[in-house]
Amino acid sequence: MSIGLPLSSFHARKAAIEEADYLTKTENKKNFEPEKYSKKPSLFGVIVFESDQDLNPKTAYQCYDDRWLLELVFNRYKSDDCLDKTNVQGDFSVIGSEFVNFITTVMTCRIIRKATRAGLLNKMSYGDLMDDLSSAWRKTNAPQKPKTDDGCWVHTLQIVFEELEALGLSEPVHKPEPKKRGRKKKEPEVSKTKRSRGRPRKDANQSVGLL
Numbered sequence: 001m002s003i004g005l006p007l008s009s010f011h012a013r014k015a016a017i018e019e020a021d022y023l024t025k026t027e028n029k030k031n032f033e034p035e036k037y038s039k040k041p042s043l044f045g046v047i048v049f050e051s052d053q054d055l056n057p058k059t060a061y062q063c064y065d066d067r068w069l070l071e072l073v074f075n076r077y078k079s080d081d082c083l084d085k086t087n088v089q090g091d092f093s094v095i096g097s098e099f100v101n102f103i104t105t106v107m108t109c110r111i112i113r114k115a116t117r118a119g120l121l122n123k124m125s126y127g128d129l130m131d132d133l134s135s136a137w138r139k140t141n142a143p144q145k146p147k148t149d150d151g152c153w154v155h156t157l158q159i160v161f162e163e164l165e166a167l168g169l170s171e172p173v174h175k176p177e178p179k180k181r182g183r184k185k186k187e188p189e190v191s192k193t194k195r196s197r198g199r200p201r202k203d204a205n206q207s208v209g210l211l
Contacts, residue, residue, distance in 0.1 A: 015045020072126070073108050118166040132160050136169075147171040 022040060026032040047064065055063075115121050120129055135156065142152030148161050148170050164170035 012045065018044045069109070069112065073105055073112070114167060120163060120166055129163065132157075132163055136160050136164060145171065147173075149173045 019041070022037075022044075023032075026037075047061075051060065112121070112126060115126065115129055124132075137154040137156070138146065139152045139154060143150060146152070146164075146169065148165065153161075161170060165172045
């Protein structure tokens with residue numbers, strides 16, 4: 001199976017580079033043809049997937065997207081975490097060192113996926129997020145369950161608190177529910193038996209009962 005997918009705006013730079021290379025090559029060879037060039041723009045920046053699997057274009061692109069995630073992880077693995085050298089000798093030491101590197105890579109993948117689900121990587125890069133989180137320090141006598149307002153953070157910025165809360169690393173500050181606008185509804189009054197006004201009248205024949 002071979003399919004071609006047009007690149008999104010995220011990959012527009014690749015399409016621009018391909019077009020510039022094509023124009024430079026035709027200019028050097030003096031064989032530029034306007035009719036031929038007019039058919040090329042729709043092909044610049046197209047990825048072609050070749051596979052022996054019967055996949056629809058969307059699934060194939062998602063596979064490519066996951067494959068690109070591995071490249072980002074390996075870049076972090078080699079450059080940022082400085083895990084490109086083992087500096088050990090012997091099979092046992094090499095296996096142990098690479099096992100630790102593997103665990104680090106798995107942890108990095110999980111961090112990236114959790115940050116993606118929280119929507120943080122839509123606002124910043126993975127490197128910027130890690131720089132922010134590295135500035136979040138806790139006191140040694142802090143409680144085990146972190147809270148944003150527990151007073152045990154050291155020089156932590158508000159934007160970092162928001163990132164920690166989005167990742168579930170700090171319990172956010174409880175905000176009271178907004179008060180309803182308008183007058184408070186009066187409760188219905190309980191009906192009571194009305195008392196007759198004035199003094200009770202004396203019985204006119206009261207003296208008869210004394211006989």
